[in-house]
Amino acid sequence: MLRAWRLTWFRSVPGRRLEIDVRLADLEKHEFNIRPDAFDLISDCCYLQRDLFSAIGAFVRPGGIPIDIIQLVDNSTGVKPMNPEFLVHRGELRGFFVGWTNLHDVEGKPAVAPAFGG
Secondary structure: OOOOOOOOOOOOOOOOOOOOOOOOOOHHHOOOOOOOOOEEEEEEEOOOOHHHHHHHHHHEEEEEEEEEEOOEOOOOOOOOOOOHHHOEOOOHHHHOOOOOOOOOOOOOOOOOOOOOOO
């Protein structure tokens, strides 16, 4: 299913430019053609496809940063059950980035739950 996306960005520094390249691809079928070391930053938030991590590692240039926010398996009471196929176990995500410099790493629940308007 194709979705329409809207991107909003703000420029706060006069004279600087932000270029945005948006591509639509079926990630499960690896329908992307990206040269190695092409990106300074790749963000993977709330989407787990384990075989993509090696591609992310190849596409981030040396000195670049991958940002990955993936839900953990959580059997606590009061937590809505989720499909374990889309969750990582403690320590699992680190295993995809062996040899990388880790700038920040947190596993677990935030001290304060984020407030989202609704």
